Structure formats: structure tokens, C-alpha cells
Amino acid sequence: MKHCSTPQQRRAWIVQLLASSGCHGLVSQLSREHHVSRQTLYRWKQKAEQALHEVFESDSKSADVREQVEREVLTLLVEAHASYRQIQSCLHKLLGISLSLGSICRMVQHAGKRARVWLQQQQSPSVRALALDEQFSSKRGEAYLNVVDVHSGQVWASLPPAAVEGESWMIVLWDLQAQGVRYDTTVSDGGHAIHEALKQMGSLDTHQRDVWHVFQQAAKVQGRVETLVQHEEERLRTITAYQQRTAGGQKVSGRPPKTSREEQDTMVKHLLYLWEAVAYLFGELHRLLEVIVMDSTSSSGLMSVQHRQQELETLVSLLQEMQPHVPSGLQQDVAAMARVVELAFPSLLRFAHRLEESHQQAVQTVGGAAVQLIAWAWQRRSILGPERDLLVQGLAPALRKTARMLFERWTHAVRASSVVENWHSIVRPHLAVHRTLSAEMLALLAVWHNHHIAPRGLHEGRSPVQRTQDNGGQVEWLATLGYLPVAV
Structure with a gap:
């Protein structure tokens, strides 16, 4: 039987009971004043306590579920290279969770802000070597500026598109110094903006030019020479077959060759000589830029820096002398290669000075x-x-x-600055998905990469953070951002 009282009255009585649960005789007093049995009052109090318990227990469970969903969203975003719509679809199809695009965006932005704070608090425990490079964006004249540790692979900075100028790089390096990242060596592919920044900061004498970019340029020139040799050898075979059929009185098809077999044979021999010369010079370039070069005439048995410089100068001179004897289609390539080595070799041997x-x-x-x-x-x-x-x-x-x-x-x-190229290969798939990456997204990728344990290879079982610190246990990247670890 329902009591003839309003919900407001019953709420007031139950609040009084809950607030003064230790007061003796309160239930009897309320029973006499409001003509309600004591059993009814006890029953209402019990229901109120149960309702309060369910409300707060529900909030706790809801918070746990929400954090778990955030972990799933971030994992799909970073490790599966998924777009926001793909994340929305995966959650709905696999877990039955419906999220709006706005909710997903807010989760990513919130985590990205945490990641930026973590990234800006990184400090180097020792003096490091930094690889600098630009990853050009879709907007002309702007690029993502990246700084990665040469030896550990830890990303120290990864910034959204900025003008490719010396001032941009100066700000990045000053911020790292203020943050507590100490370094004594930098290495890059020879970009003009990086060169200008280091020149203004007085750090060119500790800057190393990446040798692999020079090797790549040399490989392109050598490959073009090889392609030309193969093409002319094929022409020689065609001309020889044409003359043999003509001499035998056989019918031939097609236009007659513009050069005789003897002229073509002379050209092929010249190109083979050129190919051998190019292969030898570029082989010497590789040898001179090795970490150590054996030299029996030296007191240490190793080639000195001064001797390397002289050999590189000789190599540049030989390339320049070769240029007039190269077919016109390759003269510009050989001249450009000689120019690259000539401009780069003061910085190409910086590592040798340190040794x-x-x-x-x-x-x-x-x-x-x-x-x-x-x-x-x-x-x-x-x-x-x-x-x-x-x-x-x-x-x-x-x-x-x-x-x-x-x-x-x-x-x-x-x-070499190969390690920053590895970072570019991680960023590139996300650029293909999102077209452009914000500072928050770059920070998320950097935190994930810095805590990612290598599954194989030289650094198997260790993350970039562990390799930098050379001690300490591994912390999951999401736990670093404040998300509770998953119970196993």
C-alpha cells in the first residue's frame, strides 16, 4: 500500500535518515510525526542506499570503459594507420561500440596534448649525436622538421610544417638546448636551411655531411652510364646483324643504321672505358669514406684525415677532367657529381677528424x-x-x-643520417591517410616510436628510450601518457 505523501516529502525524510544514520530514536520519531511505519522507513532507506551505490559504481565502470575505448582508438590510429572513419567502423563492427567522429577527434586531441607535454620534457642523460632532416609537406616551401638521436633512434623533436629556413632550424635547436638535450655532433643530408642555421649558431665545425646521400648520387650517375653502355651494345648487335644479312644478299627490313659497325664498335669501347673509370672512381669514393681506411705507408697503419682529403681532391679533379670525354647527355651528371663532392668533402670527413x-x-x-x-x-x-x-x-x-x-x-x-630517414618511413603512411599531421599527431607517433620495442635485429628487445638511457625497465607508450595498463 502506497503512503499518502509526495516524492519531495519522502526524499526529505530519507535524506534525514541517511545523514543521521547514527542518531538513536530518529526512525521512531519520524514514524510518529508522519504516520509512517518503521518498516516502511527502513525499506525506503535501504532502497536509497542501494540507488546511491549503483550510481557511483556505474560512474566508476563507465570511466573504466571510456578509458579502454580511448586505448583502442589510439592503438588503431597509430599502429593500424587508420583514419577516423576507419576507427569508427572498426569499433562498431568488432566491438559493437558506436562513437561519433567528434568523440574520436576529441580523444586524439586530448592524448596528443599529453604526448606533446611528454615530448617537451625529454632530457638526454649524456651528450648525444643528432640527425636533422626535413620531410616536405604538400605546401610549397614548408616541411616537417625532425630531430632524431643517431645512436638510439629516439625522436627528440618532430614539428608540423614550417618554412624551410635557417631561422626555423635555429628555433628548433635552441628549444632542444633549453629543454635539456645536450649534443656535440649533428648530421644531415646537406640541406641549405640546416647549413644556414648551424652557421649562425657557430656549429658547422661539428656538423657531419651524410655520406649515403653522396653515394646515392654517385650510384645514379653510374647507373646512367651502365644504361647507355647497354643501349649502345644492343645497337652494335643490331648493326652487325644488318651488315651480315646485307653481305649475304638477304632481304633486310627497317631503315639502314646511321653508323657503321666499326664506328659503333669504337663508341662501345669508349663507353666501356668510361664505365670502368666511373666505377673505379666511385669505388674509391666509397673506400675513402669508410670509417677506417688501411694505409701501409702510415705510422698507425690507417689513412690520416689529411691523406683522405688529398685523395678526395684528386678524385674531384679526375671527374672534372673526365667531363669533356663523356657523351653530351651525361656531361651535366658528371659535373654535378664532381660539384657535390667538392662542396661536401670538408663536412664528409668530420667523423674522421673525431677519430x-x-x-x-x-x-x-x-x-x-x-x-x-x-x-x-x-x-x-x-x-x-x-x-x-x-x-x-x-x-x-x-x-x-x-x-x-x-x-x-x-x-x-x-x-649518416639514416635514422631520421627511418622516422620518415614511419610518418609517411600516416601522411598518406590524413594528408597533413598536427603537432599532437606527430607527438603521439613520437611517443609510440620512442617506446616501441624492436622485435628483431641489432636492438632486439629494447626501445629507443631504453637505448638512450642504457638502463631502466620498459613502460608502455599509453601508460606513459597516463592511461592505465591493460590487466593481463
Whole structure:
């Protein structure tokens, strides 16, 4: 039987009971005043307590579910390269969760802000080497500016499109210094804006030019020469077949060749000579830019920086002398290659300058013959044993300390900016999906990459953050951003 009281009255009585649950005689007093049985009052109080419990328990469960959905959204976004609409579709089809595009966008923006804060709080535990590069955007004259640790692969900065100017790079490097990222070496592909920034900051003397971009340019020129040789050899075979059929009185089809077999044979021989010369010069370019170059005439058994510079200057001179003897279609390529090496080689050998002191120190400690033996072993480490400790154990005890020091220097010699190209390959699929990436999205990708454990290879089982710090346990990237880890 329902009591003849309004909901407002009953709510007031129950609030009074809940607020003064320890007060003796309150239930009896309310029963007499409002003509309600004590059993009814106890029943209403119990229902109210249960309702309150369900409300707060529901809020807690709702928060857990919401955070789990956010984890799923971010995982699909980063690891599956999914667009917002694809995320919406996957959640609905696989989990039965319906989310609006606006909700997904807000989740990503919220996580991106956390990621930017984390990225801006990174500090280097030791002096690092930084790889700098630009990844050009769809807007002319603007690019994503990226800074990656050469040895660990940790992304220190990845910024949305900005003007490709020296001032932009100066701001990036100043911000990193203020943030606590210490570095003593930079490496890049020779971009003009990076060069201007380092020049203004007085850091050109510690800047290394990426050798692989020079090698790539050389490979293009050599490939064009090889293509031309193959084309002319094919023409020679065609001309020879034409003359043989003509001499035999057989009917021939097509136009007669413009050159005789003797003239074509002379051209092919000249091109083969040119190809051999180009292959030799570019082979020497590779050899001179190796970490160490053996030289029996040197006291240390290794080629000095000064000798390398002289050899590179000779190589440039030979390329320039070769240019007039190259077919007109290749003259511009050979001249450009000579120009690239000529402009780059002061910075191409920066790594060798940093190794020179270690070489001299090793010669004074164990002698030139021993240093040459250590260098010989290091060059063949893939055969003798890729692990440094195993390679050191194969040497005489008196050489091991020096060998360990030299192996460390040679292994960490900075010659290339390949690591920042690897970062570009991670960003590129997301650019294909989203067309443009915000600072928040770039920060999310950087946090994921910095905590991603390598599944195989040289750094198997370790993330870039672990390789930078050289200690500490692994933390999941979403846990770094404040999301609770998934219970296993």
C-alpha cells in the first residue's frame, strides 16, 4: 500500500535518515510525526542506499570503459594507420561500440596534448649525436622538421610544417638546448636551411655531411652510364646483324643504321672505358669514406684525415677532367657529381677528424702494427664475430683494452643520417591517410616510436628510450601518457 505523501516529502525524510544514520530514536520519531511505519522507513532507506551505490559504481565502470575505448582508438590510429572513419567502423563492427567522429577527434586531441607535454620534457642523460632532416609537406616551401638521436633512434623533436629556413632550424635547436638535450655532433643530408642555421649558431665545425646521400648520387650517375653502355651494345648487335644479312644478299627490313659497325664498335669501347673509370672512381669514393681506411705507408697503419682529403681532391679533379670525354647527355651528371663532392668533402670527413686523436693515442699505447691488426679484425667483424666482446677476446690480452676503446669509437662514428630517414618511413603512411599531421599527431607517433620495442635485429628487445638511457625497465607508450595498463 502506497503512503499518502509526495516524492519531495519522502526524499526529505530519507535524506534525514541517511545523514543521521547514527542518531538513536530518529526512525521512531519520524514514524510518529508522519504516520509512517518503521518498516516502511527502513525499506525506503535501504532502497536509497542501494540507488546511491549503483550510481557511483556505474560512474566508476563507465570511466573504466571510456578509458579502454580511448586505448583502442589510439592503438588503431597509430599502429593500424587508420583514419577516423576507419576507427569508427572498426569499433562498431568488432566491438559493437558506436562513437561519433567528434568523440574520436576529441580523444586524439586530448592524448596528443599529453604526448606533446611528454615530448617537451625529454632530457638526454649524456651528450648525444643528432640527425636533422626535413620531410616536405604538400605546401610549397614548408616541411616537417625532425630531430632524431643517431645512436638510439629516439625522436627528440618532430614539428608540423614550417618554412624551410635557417631561422626555423635555429628555433628548433635552441628549444632542444633549453629543454635539456645536450649534443656535440649533428648530421644531415646537406640541406641549405640546416647549413644556414648551424652557421649562425657557430656549429658547422661539428656538423657531419651524410655520406649515403653522396653515394646515392654517385650510384645514379653510374647507373646512367651502365644504361647507355647497354643501349649502345644492343645497337652494335643490331648493326652487325644488318651488315651480315646485307653481305649475304638477304632481304633486310627497317631503315639502314646511321653508323657503321666499326664506328659503333669504337663508341662501345669508349663507353666501356668510361664505365670502368666511373666505377673505379666511385669505388674509391666509397673506400675513402669508410670509417677506417688501411694505409701501409702510415705510422698507425690507417689513412690520416689529411691523406683522405688529398685523395678526395684528386678524385674531384679526375671527374672534372673526365667531363669533356663523356657523351653530351651525361656531361651535366658528371659535373654535378664532381660539384657535390667538392662542396661536401670538408663536412664528409668530420667523423674522421673525431677519430684521429683516438688513433694516435692507440699508436702510442700498443704501436702501429697492433692498431693495424685491430683495424683488420674490425673490418672483418661480420666473419670473426659481430659481438664486440667476442671479437676482443680473440686478441692478445695486451691489446684488449685498446681494442675495446677503438671498437667503441668506430662503432659510434657518425657518418649518416639514416635514422631520421627511418622516422620518415614511419610518418609517411600516416601522411598518406590524413594528408597533413598536427603537432599532437606527430607527438603521439613520437611517443609510440620512442617506446616501441624492436622485435628483431641489432636492438632486439629494447626501445629507443631504453637505448638512450642504457638502463631502466620498459613502460608502455599509453601508460606513459597516463592511461592505465591493460590487466593481463
